[in-house]
Amino acid sequence: MALVNPTTMGASEPHTSREWHVAVDADGAVTAPGSPASLDGRQGSRTETIQLLTPEGERAEHPDYPLELTADEVKDLYRDLVLVRRIDTEAIALQRQGELGIWASLLGQEAAQVGSGRALGSRDMAFPTYREHGVAWCRGLDPIKLLELFRGVSHGGWDPAAHRFHLYTIVIGSQTLHATGYAMGIQRDGAVGENGEAVIVYFGDGATSQGDVNEAFIWASVFNAPVVFFCQNNQWAISEPLERQSRIPLYQRASGFGFPGMRVDGNDVFACLAVTRKAMQAAREGQGPTLIEAFTYRMGAHTTTDDPSRYRLASELEAWKLKDPIERVKAYLVRTGSANASFFEGVDEEADQLGRRVRKSCLEMPDPRPLAIFENVYAEPSTLLDAEREQYAAYLDSFAGEAPR
Amino acid sequence: MTIMTLSKALNEGLRKALENDPKVLVMGEDVGKLGGVFRVTDRLQKDFGETRVIDTPLAESGIIGTAIGLALRGYRPVCEIQFDGFVYPAFDQIVSQLAKLRMRSRGFVTVPVTIRIPCGGGIGAVEHHSESPEALFAHTAGLRVVACANSADAYAMIQQSIACDDPVIFFEPKRRYWDKSEVDTAAELAAALPMGRARTVLEGTDVTVLCYGPMVRTCVESAVAARAEGRSVEVIDLRSLSPLDLGAICSSVRRTGRCVVVHEAPVTGGLGAEIAARVTEECFYHLESPVLRVGGFSTPYPPSRLEEDYLPDLDRVLDAVDRTFAC
Numbered sequence: 001m002a003l004v005n006p007t008t009m010g011a012s013e014p015h016t017s018r019e020w021h022v023a024v025d026a027d028g029a030v031t032a033p034g035s036p037a038s039l040d041g042r043q044g045s046r047t048e049t050i051q052l053l054t055p056e057g058e059r060a061e062h063p064d065y066p067l068e069l070t071a072d073e074v075k076d077l078y079r080d081l082v083l084v085r086r087i088d089t090e091a092i093a094l095q096r097q098g099e100l101g102i103w104a105s106l107l108g109q110e111a112a113q114v115g116s117g118r119a120l121g122s123r124d125m126a127f128p129t130y131r132e133h134g135v136a137w138c139r140g141l142d143p144i145k146l147l148e149l150f151r152g153v154s155h156g157g158w159d160p161a162a163h164r165f166h167l168y169t170i171v172i173g174s175q176t177l178h179a180t181g182y183a184m185g186i187q188r189d190g191a192v193g194e195n196g197e198a199v200i201v202y203f204g205d206g207a208t209s210q211g212d213v214n215e216a217f218i219w220a221s222v223f224n225a226p227v228v229f230f231c232q233n234n235q236w237a238i239s240e241p242l243e244r245q246s247r248i249p250l251y252q253r254a255s256g257f258g259f260p261g262m263r264v265d266g267n268d269v270f271a272c273l274a275v276t277r278k279a280m281q282a283a284r285e286g287q288g289p290t291l292i293e294a295f296t297y298r299m300g301a302h303t304t305t306d307d308p309s310r311y312r313l314a315s316e317l318e319a320w321k322l323k324d325p326i327e328r329v330k331a332y333l334v335r336t337g338s339a340n341a342s343f344f345e346g347v348d349e350e351a352d353q354l355g356r357r358v359r360k361s362c363l364e365m366p367d368p369r370p371l372a373i374f375e376n377v378y379a380e381p382s383t384l385l386d387a388e389r390e391q392y393a394a395y396l397d398s399f400a401g402e403a404p405r
Numbered sequence: 406m407t408i409m410t411l412s413k414a415l416n417e418g419l420r421k422a423l424e425n426d427p428k429v430l431v432m433g434e435d436v437g438k439l440g441g442v443f444r445v446t447d448r449l450q451k452d453f454g455e456t457r458v459i460d461t462p463l464a465e466s467g468i469i470g471t472a473i474g475l476a477l478r479g480y481r482p483v484c485e486i487q488f489d490g491f492v493y494p495a496f497d498q499i500v501s502q503l504a505k506l507r508m509r510s511r512g513f514v515t516v517p518v519t520i521r522i523p524c525g526g527g528i529g530a531v532e533h534h535s536e537s538p539e540a541l542f543a544h545t546a547g548l549r550v551v552a553c554a555n556s557a558d559a560y561a562m563i564q565q566s567i568a569c570d571d572p573v574i575f576f577e578p579k580r581r582y583w584d585k586s587e588v589d590t591a592a593e594l595a596a597a598l599p600m601g602r603a604r605t606v607l608e609g610t611d612v613t614v615l616c617y618g619p620m621v622r623t624c625v626e627s628a629v630a631a632r633a634e635g636r637s638v639e640v641i642d643l644r645s646l647s648p649l650d651l652g653a654i655c656s657s658v659r660r661t662g663r664c665v666v667v668h669e670a671p672v673t674g675g676l677g678a679e680i681a682a683r684v685t686e687e688c689f690y691h692l693e694s695p696v697l698r699v700g701g702f703s704t705p706y707p708p709s710r711l712e713e714d715y716l717p718d719l720d721r722v723l724d725a726v727d728r729t730f731a732c
Contacts, residue, residue, distance in 0.1 A: 154511060155505075155508065155509035155510075155511075156509050156510060156511075157509075157510060157511040157513075158510075158513070159510070159513040160477070160510065160513060160514060161513070162513075166477070167506070167509055167510055167514070169502075171497065171501050171502070174470065174497070174498065174501065174502055176470075177466065177467055177469075177470025177471050177473070177474065177498065178470060178471075178473050178474040178477060178502070179474060180470070180471050180474060181470060181471030181472060181473055181474020181475040181476075181477070181478070182474035182475070182477050182478045183474070184471060184474065184475055184478075185474065185475045185477070185478025185479065185480055186478065187456075188430075188456055188457075188475075188478075188480065189478070211464075211466060211494075212466055212467070212470055212497075212498070215462070215464045215466055215467035215470070216467070216470070216471075218462050218464065218467065219461075219462060219464075219467050219471055222462060375508075375511075375512070376507050376508045376510075376511055376512035377507070377508050377546055377547055378507070378547065378549070378571050379507060379512075379515050379517075379569075379570035379571050380569060380570055380571055382648050383601070383648050383650075383651070383652070384647075384648035384649070384651075385648075387651075
């Protein structure tokens with residue numbers, strides 16, 4: 001089996017029109033029976049979800065996505081998954097203790113992020129939303145840098161070029177256009193073809209309703225830009241379910257824009273890796289854009305300020321827990337005898353160390369200097385800002401000798 | 406020196422920028438084969454190719470959003486927004502992304518995007534084709550906002566904007582596109598007045614009139630008329646709306662003791678409000694009378710049969726000048 005309709009697992013239905021959300025047949029193919037009379041006869045109703053590792057940890061094969069992984073490679077993926085979940089857990093705790101203003105949890109989306117993140121080459125460029133902590137990890141960005149944003153120390157502040165990982169983008173969908181423009185730059189640099197470069201851009205199911213995302217699809221399509229649109233459909237845009245964004249499965253939108261789209265089991269790190277690799281390679285070679293819909297689930301709240309119990313049933317979460325992205329890799333490693341208890345203990349210990357380091361570094365993070373407000377607003381001198389900085393510095397100096405605020 | 410229209414001067418400036426820097430791109434709706442609806446980009450695609458002069462899909466947010474991506478890749482896109490009233494779909498990308506990326510990245514990212522916007526009224530156009538949204542951008546930190554008023558400035562300032570590492574909103578006075586004046590295309594760009602500086606167009610001793618873009622010609626004509634009545638009006642073309650050249654503004658007002666700000670945009674919350682406040686703060690004890698503003702009314706831009714009532718003209722500028730002497 002592949003994806004299970006959570007609504008068939010004993011839960012009462014919170015939203016009446018969710019029947020196409022996912023259903024499954026004996027072959028593991030997911031069927032979208034159609035929301036209100038919408039798809040009957042007018043559009044293919046079978047929705048294939050590409051899956052290479054079942055929730056039970058069994059390998060599945062797919063003719064279009066052959067994937068050979070050594071035991072060590074699988075163990076590396078497992079390690080990534082565990083470590084990024086630990087970063088997430090630690091960050092949530094830090095927020096609860098008042099050390100972070102907010103945190104956007106990736107819980108449940110580790111496989112989508114690690115799978116796609118590990119599919120990238122060192123020269124590829126990634127454009128994240130604000131939840132791509134797993135991709136950031138794959139790009140070698142220190143998690144502490146992510147915390148700066150959520151602690152209010154900076155607006156991001158890492159060097160996107162150095163990590164081939166753009167700044168987090170809060171405004172929904174804006175980055176899809178940046179990624180597409182960047183990909184057009186790759187074309188103009190003649191960096192498409194053999195040893196080419198490509199761009200991946202992350203966004204969510206909610207973002208697919210944004211004008212910018214649709215404009216990015218058009219731009220990428222008509223210019224054949226080397227960009228992969230990686231949509232993590234985690235089923236919820238804060239409180240709004242997928243059917244408030246779309247009447248059709250999201251990946252099917254690609255055909256209307258004129259490029260391929262496919263749905264991958266977003267909780268399957270193998271499938272996410274294989275599908276992203278292939279799409280990135282196609283982009284690098286000049287075959288243009290691809291839309292990948294990683295079908296996953298936001299197991300946590302939208303952010304630490306959110307309370308999902310107001311809009312969704314606990315049973316839905318319980319159903320998705322059975323498809324946990326980490327447990328299935330662990331099951332696979334155990335099943336194939338690729339890893340023993342000491343390996344898992346070692347990864348857990350490493351995760352604990354990472355958690356401690358994240359915590360310590362967060363607590364030690366200094367507040368920026370007040371005059372940093374004026375820095376980097378402009379690349380070239382601004383008479384206006386120079387005057388304001390001078391005035392504010394003088395104002396601050398007027399308190400010299402008094403107790404600090 | 407060559408006499409050319411303002412539109413041709415922009416075309417020559419863009420051509421020069423494309424020649425001098427292979428990273429410069431021109432992009433927008435109809436900028437390629439057609440050469441732009443005002444022909445500002447005429448023949449550029451023919452000479453520099455479709456890779457560098459790009460006819461884009463018809464979506465303004467897409468134009469600016471992809472230009473940001475191109476800038477992140479090391480390019481210097483010059484975007485055309487076809488008309489002032491069409492910039493709003495791109496407003497989010499300009500304000501939330503373009504203006505802030507450098508600060509958000511702590512200086513790691515530079516986005517040298519120039520956005521050309523034909524602005525202002527006076528051409529008898531239908532709605533959304535005659536607006537003056539400069540205050541919205543001047544209010545936005547991280548952007549530089551400039552306006553050209555003659556051919557020489559059009560030629561130099563468009564090149565300066567493109568060379569600038571900050572994003573620049575470049576306003577072009579569309580009703581002055583066909584005005585002709587001298588341009589020295591042989592002169593070094595480095596010799597041109599920096600784009601952040603204001604220029605005194607006419608020297609005077611009695612009152613300072615501050616203006617920019619399409620209103621410069623109107624104000625010069627007003628000053629000439631005032632001279633016949635014995636009033637010496639100093640006309641300053643601000644050129645840079647953000648940051649303002651407060652040094653030039655204040656030194657003039659301190660000499661004349663009177664100040665009138667003129668723009669087509671509604672006076673409420675307009676550039677004139679900011680300038681009046683600054684002048685009051687900096688020059689209060691030199692002022693003989695309150696700073697006055699002449700501008701559009703606090704209404705949407707009217708149907709074109711009424712635009713002559715809406716737009717400041719010679720008489721309304723003179724009326725304000727007279728009122729500064731009434732105190």
